[in-house]
Amino acid sequence: MDRNGSVKEGGWRAEHAIAGNSRVMEALRELIIYPFLYANESRKLGLKWPRGLLLYGPPGTGKTSLVQAVVRECDAHLTMINPYSVHKSHAGESEKFLREAFSQAYSYASSGKPSVIFIDEIDAICPRRSSRREQESRIVGQLLTLMDGSKSSSRSHLHIVVVASTNRVDGIDPALRRPGRFDSEIEVTVPTIEERLQILELYSKNLQLDENVDLQSIAASCNGYVGADLEALCREAARFAYRRLDSRDKDALILKMEDWENARAEVGPSMTRGITKEVSKVSWDDIGGLKDLKKKLQQAVEWPIKHADSFARLGISPVRGVLLHGPPGCSKTTLAKAAANAAQASFFSLSGAELYSKYVGEGEALLRRTFQKARLAAPSIVFFDEADAIAPKRGHGGSSGGNVSVGERLLSTLLTEMDGLELATGIIVLAATNRPHVLDAALMRPGRFDLVLYVPPPDAEGRHEILGIHTRHMKLGEDVDLRKVAESTDHFTGADLEGLCREAGMVALREDMSADSVCNRHFQTARDSLRPSLTKSMIEEYASARIRR
DSSP: OOTTOOOHHHHOOGGGTOOSOHHHHHHHHHHHTHHHHTHHHHHHHTOOOOOEEEEEOSTTSSHHHHHHHHHHHTTOEEEEEOHHHHOOSSTTHHHHHHHHHHHHHHHHHTTTSOEEEEETTHHHHSBOOOTTOHHHHHHHHHHHHHHHHTTSTTTTTSOEEEEEEESOGGGBOGGGGSTTTSOEEEEOOOOOHHHHHHHHHHHTTTSEEOTTOOHHHHHHHOTTOOHHHHHHHHHHHHHHHHHHSOGGGTTOOEEOHHHHHHHHHHOOOGGGTTTSOOOOOOOGGGSOSOHHHHHHHIIIIIHHHHTHHHHHHHTOOOOOEEEEEOSTTSSHHHHHHHHHHHHTOEEEEEEHHHHOOSSTTHHHHHHHHHHHHHHHTOSEEEEEETHHHHSBOTTTTTTSSSHHHHHHHHHHHHHHHHHGGGGOSSEEEEEEESOGGGBOGGGGSTTTSOEEEEOOOOOHHHHHHHHHHHTTTSOBOTTOOHHHHHHTOTTOOHHHHHHHHHHHHHHHHHHOTTOOSBOHHHHHHHHHHOOOSOOHHHHHHHHHTOOOO
């Protein structure tokens, strides 16, 4: 390694092993390499280089790999410390292990080369101290002493730095986060689309790709994926390609676009597991009718995500919240899923059943955690189904039972999180309800649910389109006129029409198990056996509850 940053091993650099996060990589170089390269200049200027850096961010973003790559680049010595090596069964052994690790690092630094101590998952080693956990308090105290000891006059000339990583930055003892210990804190974020492309190019450089493989489009479709997920995606795509080949052609392993698509169905973003719902590939074309409504939803949800630069250039503030309300079975949830799919956004779905817990504070914690992950996985959509159960009017329902106070706490948390979206980009909240009049008025002010859309039951033209969608994989007899079926299904919702098509197919099978088509009489029999979910008075009631802005 010389003053120009050239390194050993034929010019090997960290970018050869890891892609993305260039800002974090440069910060690690400033911490580890620059003080060694510019030692004389720093002494003349009286410059004191920082000795500690805390990396924080979601699992799989490459925190450990970044440190290892920069250490290799400058041929530094790396001392690894993790919770499994620190936590010992006998008193005093943990502190002894830390002392020996620091002693080893100082010994190597005395030879004139950089020495790095890397503490992985520091939140598990040095959590906030408590009088009830004496051993952890001793470990924190020992680490503080060792980090402060590096500033003593006998050791100050040695180039040794401490880097730590965590997924839970707020779980670390505050004493470690003051200047002089971990002087800097840098977030290792979820990769952007450009960084995802770099990572895919890195991990696929030894794979033979078909000429139709478009890594740019793959990167665009992998919203919310971290580096570890993308590495797993490349590995899974190669496995699908291998399975596709016959035994005589195993050497000609070429990855096609279908292999990547199959792999993406298997490997999802790890950071959204446990919260996000699996969303079927619903497109706008899968929803019949509602043309004006779909256009408004596209402009509110899809445009700010896909054309963020245009919004910024004109100074347009995107909508932060959209409320869909109307009768049950009229595609409110399906519209939300179609919007998320069209915008290629991460989709987080929550219902009242998930948020109302028997444990105090658990629902609020889930709500905060969902919004936190949505920020990390942006662009993203947070969807609340049956929003009236999550955010009812405060005081609604009297004082019977404990759910009233739970609902108020959830509402307060939801309001706080939605207000916090002012500083976030690419996050939109969607909600659906059959009872908009039950929602708390605080949610209806501008800046929260800016756009309120009424989702009506389908008209005759809409019903015709819906019938066409649900019969596109069904062989119909020549006597079937879907337009006439649509005209005879007044007050049917989209869900009712789906049930009608299914029942018509079942009628055909009951008549003849070898039937190869569904005829008009089957639809008529199905129509006579089913009743619409809505009545004229119900539709008028839902329409009268419309919220107008």
